Amino acid sequence: MSSSWIEDQYGADVAQLAADYEAKKFGRRSFLGKLTAAGFSVGAAASILAACGSSSSDSSSTDSVASDDAAASATPKAGGQLREGYPRDISKHDPVTTNWYDPAFSAIYETIVTDGLEGDTVPQFATAYEVSADGLTYTFDIPEGRVSHSGGVMGAQQVAELLQIIKDTSFIGGVSTVPMEGYSFEGNKVIMKMKNAWLGAINPHKTGYWALANVDTWKAAGGKDPKSTYGTESSDGTGPFTHAEWVPGSHTLVNKWDAYPGSNTPYVTNTGAAYLDSIRWSVITEGGQRATMLENGELDTLLGPNYADLERLKSNADLTVIQHPEWSGYMLSMNRDYPEFFGDKLTRQGLSHALNRQGMVDAILFGNGDATYGPFPKTDRQYDPKVETYNTYDVELAKSKLAEAGWVAGSDGVLTRKGVRFEFEYVVEDESTQKLVSEVVAQQFKEVGVVAKLRVVDRAVAFQEQSGEGREAAPMALFFWLWPVPLDIMVIFGSSETIPVPNFSHAIEPTIDAAITEWRLSGTPEAAIAASSKFQTEWADTLPYLPLMNQYATFVHHNYVKNWAPFVWNLYPLYNDVWLDQ
Incomplete structure (x- = not known):
């Protein structure tokens, strides 16, 4: 990845830090520490780190780095609704049949694994995973006793069945997993067999198209039938928030799931239910309205502001702008x-x-x-x-x-x-x-x-x-x-x-x-x-x-929004750590 954008985005001092890191004057942990000490969130720090590549001195370990926002207050506050602006119309909350996935997927669902801060692979729903020496077998450890929002069982059997359905029937699943043989389960383990070793096998599993829905709920609501109500009237995942409202052209609303047991993702610091009561994503397809709604207090956070408004937003001391390369x-x-x-x-x-x-x-x-x-x-x-x-x-x-x-x-x-x-x-x-x-x-x-x-x-x-x-x-x-x-x-x-x-x-x-x-x-x-x-x-x-x-x-948030930390490898933020300091 090119690092030419670092000085333009973050200034000469950060560019020099990046140059020193690339010259191996200090390791990854120290680099992330220097960035967060300079006031960068975990998302921005991860973006800068990604642009530099890995340093060999300590790249084998995985860090969970606290953001500058978390350091600003020792005790997160529970409650409140996060109001987020979204620049597109919303897609249905069904990983199998959707043609796009929106940030609500990051709240309703978990994936079996996800991206780490360095673009590596770390657990999310699974507790661990391993790959055989020949690259032909992937084994995912599924936690015992997990349930979805409806209370339905989410064991290895249910996860394997859903992943097989995605591979066999989704518009994107089969063609992006051709080298995969299929999924099975043994005890609490999901096993993915390959036709041949393939470097790209794990990547699709980190996306919203492989989000873990309760397969029984999905089938009961209609499954692949075009008349299915799954993803529009209801959804049933394992993430920290539950589906509440889905209104195309207007908004999506999710509510806190009080029974959420916490994420297995190492950089998510909240080990239990979310701090927020709810999240509402407002559809704002007219670019000129987005920044104004944020500045007027109608929104707390914003994805994709109009670029014509970006310098004005950056100059507002009450706001923080986060930018990084986008895939x-x-x-x-x-x-x-x-x-x-x-x-x-x-x-x-x-x-x-x-x-x-x-x-x-x-x-x-x-x-x-x-x-x-x-x-x-x-x-x-x-x-x-x-x-x-x-x-x-x-x-x-x-x-x-x-x-x-x-x-x-x-x-x-x-x-x-x-x-x-x-x-x-x-x-x-x-x-x-x-x-x-x-x-x-x-x-x-x-x-x-x-x-x-x-x-x-x-x-x-x-x-x-x-x-x-x-x-x-x-x-x-x-x-x-x-x-x-x-x-x-x-x-x-x-x-x-x-x-x-x-x-x-x-x-x-x-x-x-x-x-x-x-x-x-x-x-x-x-x-x-x-x-x-x-x-x-x-x-x-x-x-x-x-x-x-x-x-x-490009992401923008009011400074009272804490731990809202988009970073370069994930398309959208994770929401379990987010809280409002109001």
Whole structure:
């Protein structure tokens, strides 16, 4: 991961600390201690540590580092509702059938394991796990006597059954776990068998798509039936909060689970029930409203403020802004079942060269992100900078590629080929940043004679219109992805196995499929890096999607909110330690 952003985000003193750490002048524990002593939360400290990589002096141990907020008051206060702003519409609280997972998943559910502060793997619901020497067997120890919110049993049998259902039936589970044979249980142990050793086996289990729901409750509510009420009217997890309200376009509400026995995650310090009484996430898709609601006291915390408001928020002494690299990206699908537009590589490359990616980062994100020329953000540990030789902004090259592909400008400047005008519908979700990105893209396409007719729809409709078979799916759509391990998710966007969902472009690229197969067989870091590099460069060349940019993860909280500590490896904060000093 690049550390070039540290000085810009945190200043010269912190950059010097990072340089000293990288030079092994002190170890990881000391580095984290110096950062927290300087006033950084555990989340910010972990982000800076991640940017530097691991120091060998003490990297084998795992720390639980208290945040600066926790040190500010010796006794957390119980009670109150945390009011959090969320920049998207909400998704159903069902790990099996959802097409996205929101921060409420971090409150309602636990995963069998999760990310540690250094991007390692630590327990969450499980008490421990181990991997066999040959990499073919993973064993998870499940605590005895655990129940879900409903009181239903959550033993090894129930966990293994749920994980098998996710692998077999969820829209994302099977294609992201191809090297896995399946799950079983013995006593209090869940056993995962592999077809071959694979470096990526554990990663999906840390995400909301593998959140541990009570499988009996899930089946009783309807299971995979589209009429199921699971995740909308009720949910049944093992996390510190219970499902209360789910109102698309408005909010999600969860309430404290008094019987929560505490997390097995080492950096969660509260060993019992949550301090908060409840959490309410308000849907705020209009970016300009988010900061104002926070400043006016309508919110306590905020995910994803409008970047135009960021400097103002940073200057407010009553607020704390947390930023770190985000595993995300904006990209454009190009439905290959419209071959007249997107069936040939020359045309796709011409469109790509028409896009001023860095200009979008500067104008829309106010510099809080990076242009992407391949599938991954620059901050990913496996990022291959060779992709930066592809898809550069060059309008003349764009026009040349399009002309070589047979496109000719008509009297009105719009390109035509074989009697077909280069004019198509372009779908985008109704969210401020996504709309801005889409408008800029449409304008840049227009400069090379391509008409993208923008149509703004709500979140559910956007996903539906991207997911259709053949020409039932939109010709083009903007998609924003968010996933802790980019390779895991981009593989399923690009695989020919996943047409039409989530391969929204319906792209079949043999070289990409070959790189995916190589990745699924990679049992060592070296093999994984080689496969990842091939995947990235083939993506940048063949363009199953048009990559645009990624953004920095940005979180803001009032200073009276304590222990709200998002960090670089998790998409969302954990909420059991959070309390309100009011």
